[in-house]
Amino acid sequence: MTETATGAVAKTPARPAFTPPTRFAVPGRIAVSNRTASRWQTATLTEIRRETPHAATFRFAVPAWAGHLPGQHLMLRLTAGDGYTAQRHYSIASAPGDDGHLELTLDHVEGGEVSGWFHTVAQPGDRVEVRGPLSGFFAWPGDRPALLIGAGSGVVPLMSMVRHHRARGLEVPLRLLVSARSPEELIYAREYGAETTPVFTRSAPQGVPVGRLTAGHLRPVFDERPEGGWEAYVCGSDAFAEHASRLLVAAGQPVDRIRIERFG
Structure with missing residues (x-):
């Protein structure tokens, strides 16, 4: 979670819901891979889009991203020059895909050291670390109303x-x-x-x-x-x-x- 013109959809045949590699199943929920989720990966900021006066979407290139299900989140880690680190959980805003990119939408939280950095300092080309996807509880595989x-x-x-x-x-x-x-x-x-x-x-x-x-x-x-x-x-x-x-x-x-x- 956070710190704290659409046209008609083309009527194409429904395809199977995207499913990332799985190893560990949450009873009654969606299976999640512990192995994949435990590995930190470098994410490079490629784009910033303003959504509202207090929220923006940040797009990242993560070439080794294994995929996610809609509703899952990730852990993001910032590391300062002096070695200080800050970690936060953020929901993934983008749909699952295989292009090595994902998006996060962050509110600018008053006093938030991570969201504050993203909204006032971050620029395309900056790098952070991400780990995930995490949790199958809130995931929707696309197979039920x-x-x-x-x-x-x-x-x-x-x-x-x-x-x-x-x-x-x-x-x-x-x-x-x-x-x-x-x-x-x-x-x-x-x-x-x-x-x-x-x-x-x-x-x-x-x-x-x-x-x-x-x-x-x-x-x-x-x-x-x-x-x-x-x-x-x-x-x-x-x-x-x-x-x-x-x-x-x-x-x-x-x-x-x-x-x-x-x-x-």
């Missing part, structure tokens, strides 16, 4: 799922509810399509209600619930995760089919 609910930078691992869904031309149903304070703070705003419902808590475009995520936002999604139901993924702050989870349970979502990733 997915209901994604995120707030703020909690949308980052969910966007990896949306991008995977589009890149693979998957037919399995996917819906995203994303909460932000305002349209200006909506991360990835240019990429959202018909699968996404934005919720604004402080200010919104004219005619759009302002307020927290409610049962009313979930109702249309559950009215069109696919056969077999949804697998729900919730990501955000502790307070948001608790609020969204209660709404899901009240709407009839089985507790054992709600996966939560949160940050304090």
Whole structure:
């Protein structure tokens, strides 16, 4: 996790979900390779894209990256000239691919030494170290209907799922509810399509209600619930995760089919 214009998708035959080499299985979840995840690799920053006034996407070249599943995260390590190191867990924003690149989207956290370095010092060509992918608990392999609910930078691992869904031309149903304070703070705003419902808590475009995520936002999604139901993924702050989870349970979502990733 963090420190703290889309067009129609081409209707191509669904391909099997991308699966990296696996060795260790998390019961009931996605298999994860301990061997791959334990090795530090050099990642070279190649591009910086501004998403909102406080968030940016950082693209890295990692030639030996073994791949990941949407929803997984990695460990990132910075090392200063005097040998001091700082490590943080970050969700992977990019869809799985075989081009040796991955992306992270970072909020500029006040007082955050790692996010602060990225937002004020980092330039293309800089090198960091990464280790992963980590955790299969929050991963979505693309083989089941997915209901994604995120707030703020909690949308980052969910966007990896949306991008995977589009890149693979998957037919399995996917819906995203994303909460932000305002349209200006909506991360990835240019990429959202018909699968996404934005919720604004402080200010919104004219005619759009302002307020927290409610049962009313979930109702249309559950009215069109696919056969077999949804697998729900919730990501955000502790307070948001608790609020969204209660709404899901009240709407009839089985507790054992709600996966939560949160940050304090």
